[in-house]
Amino acid sequence: MARTVARVIIDALQELGVGHVFGVVGDALNPLTEAIRTTDGLEWVGCRHEEAAAFAAGARAQLSGTLGVCMGTVGPGSVHLLNGLYDAAKSRAPVLAICGQVPLAEIGSDYFQEVDNDLLFRDVAVHRATVTSPDQMPRALETAVRAAVTRGGVAVLTVPGDIGDQELPEDRPVRFALDRAVTRPDDPSLARAADLLNAASRVTLLVGQGARGARADVLRAAEALASPMVLTLKAKEGFEGDNPFQVGQTGLIGNPAAAHAFDSADALLMLGTDFPYRDWYPEGAKVVQVDTREEHLGRRTPVDVGLAGDVGATLQALLPLLKTGRDRTHLDDAVDRFADWQEGQQRLADPAREHRPVGKLRAALDNRDHDIRPEALAAALDAHAADDAVFTSDTGMATVWLSRFVTMHADRRLLGSYNLGSMANAMPQALGAQLWAPDRQVVAFCGDGGLSMLLGDLMTIKTYRLPVKLVVFDNRRLGMVKLEQEQVGLPEFGTELDNPDFAAVATALGITGIRLTDPAELDETVRRALATPGPVLLDVLTNPEEVAVPAKPTLAQGWGFAVAKAKEILPGR
Template sequence: MTRTVARAIVDALKELDVRHVFGVVGDALNPLTDAIRTTDGIEWIGCRHEEAAAFAAGAQAQLSGRLGVCMGTVGPGSVHLLNGLYDAAKSHAPVLAVCGQVPLAELGTDYFQEVDNDQLFRDVAVYRATVTSPQQMPRMLESAVRAAVTQGGVAVLTVPGDLGEQEIEEDRSVRLAPDRPVTRPDDPALAEAARLVNAGSRTTLLVGRGAREAREEVLRLAELLAAPMVLTLKAKEGFEHDNPYQVGQTGLIGNPAASHALDGCDTLVMLGTDFPYRDWYPSGCKVVQIDTRAEHLGRRIPVDAPLAGDVGATLRALLPRLEATTDRSHLDDARSRFDSWTEDQHRLADPRHDRRWTGRLRALVDNRDHDVRPEALALAVDRHAADDAVFTSDTGMATVWLSRFVTLRGTRRLLGSYNLGSMANAMPQALGAQLWDPDRQVIAFCGDGGLSMLLGDLMTIKTYRLPVKLVLFDNRRLGMVKLEQEQAGLPEFGTELDNPDFAAVATALGLTGIRVTDPDALDDAVRQALEAPGPVLLDVLTNPREIAVPAKPTVGQGWGFAIAKVKETLASDRD
């Protein structure tokens, strides 16, 4: 029994338990999409933009740990996939992109819409190839899938439009990609790491997403060493809840307690993290780093004991070699600072804050229009969201408020463009997440700049009746860029957005739209939005002047902000 190239690809995807393929239909993809149409158990999800399709596929890959799949047709359709695929690549998500191409005989002739996909995806893909003969299948597909799964990255397989309907002479099923091997360092490396840790007295752990499967071992390490645990944003998932050692995040979105825990340590143990911001690392301490990717070891900070291996397997071998720390003052100090900071933040997020005399004075300076404070919105969502909700967040201020006020308790999950830092990721990632688990609550923290960039895929959410809840921080600004400009002493420029009534737009598109302008109506509106059936867009007008103070504000940042405000006032007076 022979099969077409398209049928072989789709059969293999079904065998790999791929349930959804995201993309935009087009002529070069017609054999593939027709094969999907006639295959039970795998569904074509027609998006309005291929970038949204790639983000959605990457979201499913990150949530499930299995292969995500998207498709783009010849030329521009494939180009549109690129940004979402970069996000998947930098998140180490296994994603297969199947791209259409001009007819085989026209390759290399600068044919209409011809793009060299192998060159285009050279930087983003761990595997890329163009099928030029039916006899290459399904071996070439096997190679693509195996590379994506074992290396945790993007594979791009290009199929010319006239090749999909050709028959394969060799008829066999695709070989499933193997799981990644679990490795640990050798005994001499473990002994050296143990010697360094045992010689210290104030150890701090910096924990990343790569340690997520080793929660039990990481908590045992923190207890044994009386070590405060600083979390990267992606490590909130899995380590924030029920953890007496964690002290939140560091960096620009972090808090003073985490910064103090790092600066005050004599030994830093990095677990499954490639935290990129070198200015936030401590100096003058010994450093032990555990990571499955050997190329990550020592590239952010000099490392005294680099350990290449799985975090869980490595800690299970390392823990018996470590001595217990009896002095808990380093941990207790960090936790006390963190608890105080958290109480202060929640006080500011209380909707009644601006009615107290201190809040009224503050509002005269930074919230004269009495808009909803974004802190209050984030905390209200945290209060009413399900304990198994999946959160996504747009890059920028929406992520800041989520990081500070949403606790990933229970089995909550978190997705964002936290390595690439793209705009417009939250809504399409929520789309993919909701299809991954239709019965689970999915909440997207959207910025108005990000949402409007891929606004068309609200129609995809409506078409497939996905009950996604879109929480829009509508500050009429590119808020993070505004803050960056002001901290550098520059007046705000180019960041203001002429927004529509997004709730009315959502209603016109067939979603439930709710608009909030009164802080006193916030809590009821959030509860209503999260309890409503079907997709909801909650458009909340938030204060555009809100400032997120970094963990270690500098004098230079303060002066820059003051100078920027003077310049903005002068410009406003001239207007």
């Protein structure tokens, strides 16, 4: 029996194990959504905004390591996918976006809602194509999926509204052929890297998400080199728990121990990371970088030896060439500094500290309304969340608190817009995560600004009865922007948010809403919220004046902050 273009696409996605397709229905998508309706094992997830659909598909792709799929109909529906697709692209997540288009005969006529999808998605997609004939199937689908999976990015397949129902002249099987090669550098390159590392007396590792599949080899390298291990934010997952070498993050969300591990190193070994902040790299150190993408080698900091290849395969070949029995002073010093910093952070997160003399003095200066400290909230969530919880975080201060107070031990997973830096990602990514793992706890660290951007998709969570736990760090501010303004001497402007009672909003939508304002009730309320069946929104009023001190605060930042505060309290502000 002949199959239609839509049926070929949907059958192939179901056989590939996609599971869920996220989107908003529309007339050009009707043949595709009808095919989903009549297909077992593939569920349509109707979102309230296509941006949320794209974030959810990208989250599912990152967590599963397999293809995520979203859809947008003609014109505005496809345009709305863009931000979530950019996040997937920057995160190297394999995502297929299927977009509707005006009838084939009307393309190029400035028809109602017509948008040139091939042009629109030119920057974000590793592959884009428009199906103009049933004869192109299934090859057009195979090419799009293969590009997304093997290149780690977004593929866009546009299907005009009058093409989806057309039958193929013959029923051809779909063959994706998605196997990927594992490569390592040649022996001379490995020898040069070993010579450099063996000649160094203080080696520091910078480990990124690209090394996650090689955890055991990375730990062996740290042991052989007696190296402290600085983690990128995305490497918290997989490397933070049960790791005697790790000293946390660097950069603005980092800590002094990691900064010292960089500054005191005479060699840096970068493993599976494209950490973008040039100012935080060590100066004067020799650098060896391992990355699967040759174009990444040396683009952030000058590299003495660049090794293009899989981190695991490369380390397995490099380790026998490394000298062992090194002095451990560099490692021990960094680890001790990190332990001291962590101890100080835990004191900040202790709600009882507000009742002690130092805490009372601090509160008189920066928390006169006795709002809940965001550090304490993050620490409570860390304490009560499941050992295999999936965490998502909005860009901004919510990510800072998660970075510093949540430990990704055991089987915990972590998602955020850590490359694109978009707002409003935590909630829709939690949506996708929960559908990927229905039986696991999913906890979203939501900024109040981010949540309110895509507030409508709370209804998607309600409709599909997804038991996600949304925790709102409700400081009535765009907190990171406020901090950025103040540290350069500008008074806060345009960052204040006139928020509703988010818990009451959630309750009105049929979701359990809890509002927390009393620090004394923090621990018990967090425990209760995480234990409550079904979706929960916990709205926590946090201190808007909280400051996250960077790893290496500068005199200029301190002076700028003081100037900003003076301007903010001047009459007539």
